[in-house]
Amino acid sequence: xxxxxxxxxxxxxxxxGSSGRTxxxxxxGLAGVTAALALADAGVRVTLLEGRxxxxxxAFSFQRGELxxxxxxxxxxxxxxxxxxxxxxxEGSALAPLQERLDVPVVDVDRPEGRRLGRLRRDALxxxxxxxxxxxxxxxxxxxxxxxxxxxxxxxxxLDLADPALDxxxxxxxxxxxxxxxxAVEALWDLVGVATLNxxxxxxxxxxxxxxxxxxxLSEPGAADIGWAxxxxxxxxxxxxxxxxxxxxxxxxxxxxxxxxxxxxxxxWSVQVPGxxxxxxxxxxxxxxxxxxxxxxxxxxxxxxxxLEIGTEPILNVHVVYDRKVLDAPFxxxxxxxxxxxxxxxxxxxxxxxQYLALSQSAARDEIDSxxxxxxxxxxxxxxxxxxxxxxxxxxDFFVTRERTATFAPTxxxxxxxPGARTKAPGLYLAGxxxxxxxxxxxxxxxxxxxxxxxxALSALGRPRPHHLFVFEEAANCIVPGAHxxxxxxxxxxxxxxxRGEIR
Numbered sequence: 001x002x003x004x005x006x007x008x009x010x011x012x013x014x015x016x017g018s019s020g021r022t023x024x025x026x027x028x029g030l031a032g033v034t035a036a037l038a039l040a041d042a043g044v045r046v047t048l049l050e051g052r053x054x055x056x057x058x059a060f061s062f063q064r065g066e067l068x069x070x071x072x073x074x075x076x077x078x079x080x081x082x083x084x085x086x087x088x089x090x091e092g093s094a095l096a097p098l099q100e101r102l103d104v105p106v107v108d109v110d111r112p113e114g115r116r117l118g119r120l121r122r123d124a125l126x127x128x129x130x131x132x133x134x135x136x137x138x139x140x141x142x143x144x145x146x147x148x149x150x151x152x153x154x155x156x157x158x159l160d161l162a163d164p165a166l167d168x169x170x171x172x173x174x175x176x177x178x179x180x181x182x183x184a185v186e187a188l189w190d191l192v193g194v195a196t197l198n199x200x201x202x203x204x205x206x207x208x209x210x211x212x213x214x215x216x217x218l219s220e221p222g223a224a225d226i227g228w229a230x231x232x233x234x235x236x237x238x239x240x241x242x243x244x245x246x247x248x249x250x251x252x253x254x255x256x257x258x259x260x261x262x263x264x265x266x267x268x269w270s271v272q273v274p275g276x277x278x279x280x281x282x283x284x285x286x287x288x289x290x291x292x293x294x295x296x297x298x299x300x301x302x303x304x305x306x307x308l309e310i311g312t313e314p315i316l317n318v319h320v321v322y323d324r325k326v327l328d329a330p331f332x333x334x335x336x337x338x339x340x341x342x343x344x345x346x347x348x349x350x351x352x353x354x355q356y357l358a359l360s361q362s363a364a365r366d367e368i369d370s371x372x373x374x375x376x377x378x379x380x381x382x383x384x385x386x387x388x389x390x391x392x393x394x395x396x397d398f399f400v401t402r403e404r405t406a407t408f409a410p411t412x413x414x415x416x417x418x419p420g421a422r423t424k425a426p427g428l429y430l431a432g433x434x435x436x437x438x439x440x441x442x443x444x445x446x447x448x449x450x451x452x453x454x455x456x457a458l459s460a461l462g463r464p465r466p467h468h469l470f471v472f473e474e475a476a477n478c479i480v481p482g483a484h485x486x487x488x489x490x491x492x493x494x495x496x497x498x499x500r501g502e503i504r
Contacts, residue, residue: 021461023282024049024271026258026295029057030443031431032286033241034086034450035457039282040248042454042463047278048250049271051257054238058403059443061234067349068232071401072317073341073360079215079223080444082451090240098227105329106191108140109385110336115139122221128153130221140187140335149188152178157218159210161438167415171209172202187335192216195333195341197440198313198362198407208410208440228331231348261285261295261428269427282457286431286450288405300425306417310434311409314402316364318379319345321397323354326389337382354396357383368402375400407441408434421452427460429453 021044025036028050036048054060059074076083078098087093103121118139122130135146155178159166171193175185185201196212197204216224229236245252260272261283271278285292289307296304331343341360349356359379361367367375376398383390408414418436421429431453432446439445458465 021045021282021463022280023047023284023457024269024278024280025284025286026261026271027057027284027286027432028052028055028252028254029286029432030059030083030086030237030446031057031433031450031453032284033237033245034082034447035284035286035429035431035454036245036250036252036450037089037248038451038454039284039457040245040250041466042458044282044458044461044463046248046250047280048245048252049256049258049273050252050254053255054234055241055252055254056234056237057446058406059233059237061232061238064397064399067321067351067356067397068234069319069349069401070229070233070345070358072315072403072406073228073343073345073358074233074443075226075228076443077216077223077227078225079219080227080442082447083442083444084227086443086447087236090236090244092236092240095231095236095240096227096229099225101222102224102226104226105332106140106187106335107332107386108187108335109382111139113388122224125221127218127221128157131217138188141184145181145184148179148181149184152180153213153218156210156213159206159214161207161211161214164207164415166207166210167205168412169206170202170412171204171206172200174206174209175201191333191335194362195360196442197410198315199410200363203363204410205412205414207415211438212440228343229348258295262297263425263427267426282427282429282461284429284431284450284453284457286453288432289408289434292430292432296423297425297428300423300428301419302424307419310414310417311411312405313362313407313409314364314368314404315406316361316367316375317401317403318359318361318375319356319397319399319401320359320380320383320395321351321354321356322390323394323396324389325355326387326393327355327357334386337386338378339382339386342383342386359383368404372398372400410440421449421456427457429457 023039023044023046025032025046025048028048032048033055036046040046061068061070087096101122103119106118106120107116109116119134121134123133135150138146141149152175175189180189190200193201193204193209193212197208201209242252256273258271258273262270264270269280269283271280271283285295289310293304293307327342327344331341333341339359340362343358343360344355345358346356380395418434419430420436421431423430431449433441433449435449437445437448439448455465
């Protein structure tokens with residue numbers, strides 16, 4: 001690696017239309033890859049630096065024998081217009097399709113067998129009627145609880161997401177004040193909220209929770225339709241992302257950790273890596289908040305210590321390989337058991353015989369450090385309670401993956417701590433799912449942050465914004481507070497497009 005790539009190349013070299021403007025993007029997760037692609041597509045010469053040996057951040061894959069394993073289960077929703085654009089941009093949409101229509105099996109193990117299954121699904125009706133039949137027949141709540149859920153949903157729909165007071169309140173107290181029983185919170189609000197927010201209702205900002213439910217369930221009929229990768233995440237976020245970066249002219253360096261970022265007297269930036277100093281007009285820091293704090297030069301933010309006040313929450317994933325098929329659905333949600341969501345990863349992992357299930361356990365603070373043997377003793381019997389087919393099956397493999405700092409903590413008050421893309425240092429921008437996107441810590445938030453950072457940088461560099469990149473979708477901007485007017489999107493449902501929200 002050398003400075004020649006960035007600072008000494010002749011004017012006009014690099015991608016078509018380049019006029020010598022250069023950028024370094026620090027971090028190769030979804031935010032960094034998005035920012036790099038957006039800048040390169042506008043004619044900026046970009047170098048992307050990633051400390052890990054791969055791209056993808058916390059949405060990646062690894063090998064375990066013959067299995068290709070995702071570190072955690074990630075899904076997205078139809079309303080995730082930025083992530084859908086990202087899939088299109090890396091030519092990966094066909095590998096992570098959406099459901100034609102929302103349909104979530106919900107199994108309550110405390111009910112008698114034969115009466116355990118309920119479903120959350122939508123009809124082809126306008127909001128809020130699209131969920132009316134599903135709610136009216138949802139067996140895991142009483143008739144009175146279902147009626148109160150409907151009234152709470154209407155009250156939620158009436159909240160102004162731009163009201164900063166929502167960020168200071170907790171969602172659990174709001175639900176209690178609106179007549180929601182502990183059972184309703186468990187069987188509906190937390191069923192969705194824990195998976196998307198990585199926190200129970202009582203520990204979550206009302207602003208973020210309202211954003212999730214209003215955008216995902218109460219904006220458009222198809223907004224909550226679920227999509228997920230039918231291939232390993234590494235195929236999308238590493239291989240296809242790297243191919244797209246290469247095609248855009250981005251120089252990608254992995255196993256390259258940045259040690260400092262500092263302004264030069266001439267208005268440019270120096271980026272220090274072991275043995276080298278890179279020079280660029282623009283720097284995008286697309287790394288976690290604590291790493292960002294360590295790299296920020298003095299004066300870049302008014303109160304940089306606020307970054308350290310943004311907490312983190314873990315996610316635990318339990319992986320079980322059986323010698324036979326034990327689950328017929330692609331995924332299900334569970335009640336009455338520590339198991340939260342179960343996904344069939346058999347085909348995506350390359351398993352040839354038997355079935356591979358992945359349990360996604362969000363808000364896993366109490367279990368994140370538990371020994372594997374203890375987790376095995378806890379979860380295998382729970383799977384036998386949940387899935388009768390497991391009772392005669394042999395467990396061929398059992399292992400866990402842990403992300404101790406999987407997401408930022410969506411606690412009340414976190415909104416005031418999340419910085420925007422711009423800093424007070426000209427030419428330095430921030431990206432990451434933890435920045436002020438209006439979304440919780442999802443793949444959607446990460447991509448949106450990368451777009452915002454790139455857009456701010458292009459404006460300062462005087463580079464034109466490529467129209468094909470910053471496609472504006474009116475519906476998406478109207479329902480997301482503070483959404484940038486150039487957030488990428490795709491056509492809404494009904495226009496012929498067949499493509500968590502994220503359950504990580």
